[in-house]
Amino acid sequence: MPIYEYIAADPGKSCRICAKGFELMRPMDRAPLEICYLCKNPVRKLVSQVNTPKLTKPLSVSDAKSKGFTIMKRRDKGVYEKL
DSSP states (O other): OOEEEEEESSGGGSOHHHHHOEEEEOOTTSOOOOBOTTTOOBEEEEOOOOOOOOOSSOOOHHHHHHTTOOOEEEEETTEEEEO
16 A cells, blocks of 8 residues: 655644644545544645665776676767677
8 A cells, every 4th residue: 555645735723743744554445534633634645755876986898897797888979898
């Protein structure tokens, strides 16, 4: 089941849970949540951040080779040489 994030449409009229935002696991076939379960005020669905791996350093040729990649270097127009 995916995790969805929700936040209050009007933080001034909401409870402290939906004013800060909350996560909720819901099946994909269900409609998005429209009201907070606690205070019954409207909430809206947020676009979640995507978790991507961060590279701390550029990969070297030896790192790429050890991971199984083929390294090619351009020698001339349309001509590449395998390193």
